[in-house]
Amino acid sequence: MNRRQARRLRRRAVGVLVPALLLGGLAAPGSAADIPPQEPGVTLRSFDLQVPLTELCALKPGQTPNVDELKPVIDWHTTEDFGLTDHFLSQVIANIDIPEEGAYTFRLISDDGSRLLVDDQLVIDHDGLHSAEPKDGTVHLTPGHHPLRIDYFDNTAEQRLTLQWRPPGATGFTVVPNEVLSTDADVVRVTAPGQKECEGGLDTPGDGLPLDAVHPNYDLTDLRPAGFEPQVSALDWLPDDRLAVATWGGTDNVAGEVYLLDNVTGATGPDQVTHTRIAEGLNEPMGLAWADGALYVSEKHQLTRLVDTDGDEVTDIYETVAEWPYGGNFHEFAFGLLHADGSFYLNLSVAIDLGGATTDPQPAPDRGTTIRVDQETGEIDYLAGGLRTPHGIGWGPAGELFVTDNQGGWLPSSKLLHVERDRFFNHHTNPPGPFDDNPVTQPVLWLPQNEIGNSPSTPVHLTEGPFAGQLLIGDVTYGGLQRAYLEQVEGAYQGAVFRHTQGLEAGVTRVSVGPDGALYTGGLGAGGNWGQEGKLAHGLQKLTPNGGNAFDIHEMRATPDGFVLSYTQPLSQETADRLATAYQVDQWRYEPTADYGGPKLDQQTLQVTSAELSADRTEVTLTIEGLRTDRVVHVQSPRPFSSADGEPLWSTEAWYTLNALPAG
Structure with missing residues (x-):
């Protein structure tokens, strides 16, 4: 029996999901079971505004901080503590473990303005320009974990931020100790340089700010039956109009699943949708493709065919079609899966460190590439390289391959790329990838970070409607769908990107145009690093064209x-x-x-x-x-x-x- 025919009735445990705390919200008060795994300390995030402030401002959504660090306590006096000098805003996020019920008085000392929230309720408002002055506030707390947040800004000169408390029975104030403070454990603390921005007085959604609603050309429909909470990582269609959905985790917390959903097209709703799990235990699947009567899945380390031997559609054999280099790093994903003319196409991301830097040296060769896999032989053909986190792959206006890549080393911002053989897209690794010596191919589109994108995912080509011929691009952290108009100038693609829609329940990992012409969006959140602020960590919805032609x-x-x-x-x-x-x-x-x-x-x-x-x-x-x-x-x-x-x-x-x- 050869490797491709090997039967794997049970799979090994999946790799570690991307941990994160970048845009995470506040946890609900309660026991430790109600919050993610914790470690002692607090999360400090600082944003370089480069303009003077006189009071706290609201940051524009979806911006990556300049500094993201784990700190033991909140007692900071220097620029080294905050990581920035003058004209910055900081956020402190933690959970505070209250030992006994009672009235707790907190003291906030800051230079300049600050405010303290506990359980998302304002306890101390200490805003404005001032020296390191104290201000107190009292709140009644019950035993257990309570979310705590401090917003702080520094204008010029001295910096200071200290949080003290006086618990019930205490006679004086002391710095809130490390043993009662915690933050999400083992997170990827991604940072990015450059100026960050506050919301302006004239900014509105769609005009200086991200959109906050569904585009008027669509009607939004939820597709999740009660209790079904898929962290969607891949979508594809069966010939009978059923939707195949791959997940990182599901309702029963079983990692690496595939479901078949019925009654999702046409006039439907969550009460009509049915879902059947047909596979589980997959190694973080990020792509699905139906080809020649079977579903294929791209796992982190291989391409797998799901085989049903007894006709109940539940997978009996997980058949290995191809294996690619894989070093076991949490970030070595196999993103997307397209099928055409007997071949599969997908992207291999590189290994990174928990801070976001590209791992040096790489644990496996030939990563950061777009590959073609022969359906029959499993032979791998490396098409292009120089990629970092190429989350999305899709067909373009003339059937070409387009790929999205996420900001990081050698990527000052996220971008959309046109893949052709032997192209190099400028992300370097050690050892060098197979295309590192080739000339650099420029992006089709830069997606300016935090303005129009943050973690771009699937590009899809529209063939109908007012924007036929253009692309839509999902985004996990910025959220929603962005729209791209492309044209060829001097023989190469370039073009413009526009905001298109928000108003969805989760950041978008996958987008698919259904047989009914609707846009199907799958959502995923992974602790904040991949996930839209204030949204769910799972989601499945569709946007149905309603014949509208909004002014755009x-x-x-x-x-x-x-x-x-x-x-x-x-x-x-x-x-x-x-x-x-x-x-x-x-x-x-x-x-x-x-x-x-x-x-x-x-x-x-x-x-x-x-x-x-x-x-x-x-x-x-x-x-x-x-x-x-x-x-x-x-x-x-x-x-x-x-x-x-x-x-x-x-x-x-x-x-x-x-x-x-x-x-x-």
Whole structure:
């Protein structure tokens, strides 16, 4: 019996899921069983704002901190404690274990402003500019764990943040001790350089801030029956319109599952959906594909065919089709799975350390690649490389392969890539990958970190509706779906990305266009590092086109001296009258380095010298002075910006990756 025919009726335990505390929320008060595994101390996150503050501000959602550290207690006096010097905001997150019921008085000492919340309730408001002054607050607490959070900002000069308490029966204040403080254990503390931003007074969802609702062109439907809580890691369709769903973990906390769901297409709801588990014990599956009468799964270390021998659809044999290099690192995923013409396509991520840095040296060779696997022989063909966390893979407008990669070493921001044989996408490893000596291929799109993406996942190609021919891109941490318009300039793809929809129950790991034309989204959260703030750690929903045509930017096309912005509806007369001053444009570039992430470089504000409206009022041609290639160009149409029917623009911003200017 050869390796490919080996039967594995029970699988070894799955690898460690990505641990994290990056955007995690506050736990509910209660016993230790109610919260994730803990370790002593608190989590400190600091954000470099680079502008002076006079009071605490609300950070724009989805931003990666500059500093994320485990600290024993909250008693910090120096820039080394906070990791930044002047003009920053810090967040402290922990659980406090209360030994006995009673009134607890807390004292917050800070320079400058701060506030303390316990059980998500404000206990001390100590905001504003001031020196290291104390302020007290009392709260009645029951025994057990209670979530604790401090927000703090520093303007200039001295830094200070100390939390003391006076428990019942105590006569004086002392620093809250380490033995009653805890935070999530064994987390990946990912950080990123560069300036972070607070919400502005004029910012609104879709205009300076992420969207917060479902795009008007869709109706949202939940697809999870009561008690079904899949952490969705892969989706695919059977010929009979059933949906196959792979999970990291499920309702019964059984890792590495595959389910078949019926009654998900058409007019349906969670009460009509049925689900049957057909496989379990898989090693963190991240891709599913139906091919020639069977389901195939990409596990961390291999491609597996699910074989049913007795006709009940439950897997009896887990058949190994191919194995690829795998060193046992928690981050060595096999992302996605596409099938075409007798071959499978997927991405292999590299190993990383818990801090997010690329592991040096790599425990397994030839990672960070897009591969093709022969369905019959299992032979592996390495197509392209220089990838880090290539979470998403999908087909493009002409059947080409497109891949998303997540910010990290050699990736100052996340990006969308066009995969062709022998391309190198600039993520270096030790030892070098198979394509490291090849010329660097530029991204099709930069996805500016925290502005329009954070952890991009599946790209899907739309073939119907108002945006046919464009791509939608899911995101686990930024959340929702972003929309990409692509065009070919000088023989290579480039284009613009726009906000498209939010309003979903979880950050999006997988997106699939169903046989009914609806968009099916699978959600996943892994302690905060992969997971949208304030959302569930699991999810399954669909967005059904309702025939609407909301007022939105349709395309952004490059010209030799600017861009053409087309809209889904004619502009109003009021908007037309102010076009010359309506648009704000800036540009910048990125410089990949071995460091995690990277800042915007050579930022410039550009002048719009003319804005011409087409006769049908659906297109605006912008002439822009000072445009340069190898730049991201950000264009904003600030409100009021309305259609002829008075409808406000759904999202006012566009980010164009200008690798080349058209000739002419």
